[in-house]
Ligand code: IMP
């Protein structure tokens with residue numbers, strides 16, 4: 526890992542909690558049928574999934590849940606474009622409504638890949654929900670149906686997001702400041 530620090534909190538735990546509750550309210554008012562399947566993309570989505578689910582309870586929504594693992598390769602902080610399915614779901618998604626959940630929408634390749642895959646398998650509809658939306662690197666048409674916060678062209682960690690599999694445990698979102706370069710990737 527390059528020399529860096531993660532001292533600068535850009536989204537606090539309290540802000541995350543408030544926004545997650547609002548997102549669930551938005552989802553509850555959407556076209557998504559009540560008995561949907563929620564699929565988290567590992568590993569970054571685990572904390573967000575848990576908080577979304579706790580809030581769904583208050584709205585009387587009880588989705589089935591599962592996780593898939595996708596890997597996108599590239600440098601430590603930039604995606605290359607190739608997506609691999611490392612671990613699949615065995616849920617039968619035919620005629621089901623699916624809510625795909627990821628930590629961050631960046632180039633869009635990950636969500637685009639997963640969305641197309643589940644539509645090909647016969648899902649009735651696939652909605653997407655991300656905590657963070659980083660618009661600068663978008664390489665696909667995809668936009669999230671539900672999105673928590675917009676972030677700038679920074680590399681961010683915490684609340685499930687990692688830098689080289691570190692910092693996932695932070696209860697907030699922090700900016701990674703690289704010391705060998707003025708501007709982060
Ligand atoms: P996409 O396929 O480029 O949209 O990338 C999505 C994946 O890249 C996310 O699921 C993250 O794992 C990773 N990613 C993109 N930006 C960041 C970041 O700022 N911090 C940590 N992970 C990131």
Ligand code: MG
Nearest residue numbers: 567568569628
């Ligand atoms: Mg990820």
